[in-house]
Amino acid sequence: MGQNYQFDEFDRLKIIEIAHKFSAQKQVADIQPFGSGNINDTFLVSLQEAETYSFILQRINTKVFREPKLVMQNMRTYANHVRDRIQDSPLDRRWDVPQVLQTQQGEDYWQTESGEFWRSLSFIADSQSFDVMESIEQVREFGYALGTFHLLTSDLAPERLADTLEGFHITPRYFRQHEEVLASSNFKRSPEVDYCLKFVSDRKGLAHILENAKVAGKLPLRTMHGDPKVNNILFDRQTKLSVSVIDLDTVKSGLVHYDIGDCLRSGCNPAGEETNQWEDVQFDTELCQGILQGYFSMARSFLTEYDYAYIYDAVRVITFELGLRFFTDYLAGSIYFNVKYPEHNLLRSLVQFRLVESIESQQTVINKIIKDIR
Ligand code: ADP
Numbered sequence: 319m320g321q322n323y324q325f326d327e328f329d330r331l332k333i334i335e336i337a338h339k340f341s342a343q344k345q346v347a348d349i350q351p352f353g354s355g356n357i358n359d360t361f362l363v364s365l366q367e368a369e370t371y372s373f374i375l376q377r378i379n380t381k382v383f384r385e386p387k388l389v390m391q392n393m394r395t396y397a398n399h400v401r402d403r404i405q406d407s408p409l410d411r412r413w414d415v416p417q418v419l420q421t422q423q424g425e426d427y428w429q430t431e432s433g434e435f436w437r438s439l440s441f442i443a444d445s446q447s448f449d450v451m452e453s454i455e456q457v458r459e460f461g462y463a464l465g466t467f468h469l470l471t472s473d474l475a476p477e478r479l480a481d482t483l484e485g486f487h488i489t490p491r492y493f494r495q496h497e498e499v500l501a502s503s504n505f506k507r508s509p510e511v512d513y514c515l516k517f518v519s520d521r522k523g524l525a526h527i528l529e530n531a532k533v534a535g536k537l538p539l540r541t542m543h544g545d546p547k548v549n550n551i552l553f554d555r556q557t558k559l560s561v562s563v564i565d566l567d568t569v570k571s572g573l574v575h576y577d578i579g580d581c582l583r584s585g586c587n588p589a590g591e592e593t594n595q596w597e598d599v600q601f602d603t604e605l606c607q608g609i610l611q612g613y614f615s616m617a618r619s620f621l622t623e624y625d626y627a628y629i630y631d632a633v634r635v636i637t638f639e640l641g642l643r644f645f646t647d648y649l650a651g652s653i654y655f656n657v658k659y660p661e662h663n664l665l666r667s668l669v670q671f672r673l674v675e676s677i678e679s680q681q682t683v684i685n686k687i688i689k690d691i692r
């Protein structure tokens with residue numbers, strides 16, 4: 319819920335008490351809801367002794383991540399791998415990985431009696447995240463960050479990572495879910511709902527493109543991030559360079575194409591995925607070029623011919639998939655994504671579907687960009 323999270327004095331005191339479990343006996347001065355994630359509840363914890371020192375405290379959404387201990391296990395596997403790899407071949411610039419902080423009992427998490435699952439992460443200093451990209455220089459850095467993530471994990475065998483969210487980014491499964499919800503829920507019809515229903519039924523063919531390429535052996539399973547959207551990348555406040563890829567809950571075995579697609583989907587939509595003006599949403603191909611320049615600068619060493627051939631499909635499929643996920647969640651009564659008002663997920667799906675239309679209308683331009691700068 320991030321900054322949407324409403325909490326009273328009772329909650330505040332309870333959360334401060336939990337923060338103390340991770341604070342290595344230092345006094346907690348304050349906690350503040352932080353960031354704008356759609357899944358977990360995130361807080362910034364400040365300690366009394368040093369004003370600038372702080373850490374991140376998160377309540378994992380256990381309705382989404384049913385086995386949060388596996389999430390923590392993956393975070394360790396990932397962080398250790400990247401630490402070793404950077405030690406062996408250092409990058410020529412700042413690159414940080416959030417560290418899992420332990421409780422005073424030496425655990426990676428704290429579970430409350432009611433079953434809430436809390437964890438803490440080191441705060442990436444002097445950094446900030448953005449909900450919308452603002453310039454070509456910034457999107458180049460966004461692409462560079464994902465390329466760095468993929469390069470650093472290109473030798474992390476995906477089998478070493480647990481599956482923290484079954485079915486995540488298997489587009490045909492979202493179609494099946496959609497059909498089940500349609501059959502069982504009593505949703506309200508409106509022109510927007512009808513537009514979305516038609517949009518989905520017109521694009522059934524999209525669901526299998528990447529999965530078929532996987533089955534045919536064209537696209538291999540690799541370590542993927544799963545959620546590399548704009549605000550999961552941190553930028554240095556001074557240099558403006560990207561310095562970290564965060565939100566590691568979905569790091570697991572999968573197709574890097576879902577990542578490349580998601581990076582382009584979220585980085586090339588200047589209106590942002592929370593805009594009210596969904597009819598004006600456009601996929602910006604100059605931003606697309608900037609992202610891919612940054613991404614390819616790190617990823618050329620491991621990308622194959624097939625990888626390049628599926629980039630256009632990746633951006634179209636993942637954008638459609640997210641629209642479908644928002645729409646299905648709206649029809650089901652908003653049980654997955656955190657929302658601020660009842661129609662929130664419907665509006666979010668309209669934004670993504672409009673973006674799909676804009677991507678489709680610029681297929682030739684996007685493919686030319688990929689060909690020219692690969
Ligand atoms: P969610 O899964 O809900 O999206 P995130 O892990 O992405 O949760 O955290 C939400 C926001 O909190 C991020 O977008 C970022 O702004 C901030 N954040 C999370 N972890 C860190 C960190 N280690 N250092 C600095 N900021 C962070």
Ligand code: GN1
Binds near residue numbers: 550591
């Ligand atoms: C969620 O947690 P957050 O806000 O970074 C979602 C992503 C979606 C994204 C859309 C685990 O990401 O898949 O693309 O919202 N994460 C999960 O904003 O479902």
Ligand code: MG
Binds near residue numbers: 549550
């Ligand atoms: Mg996030």
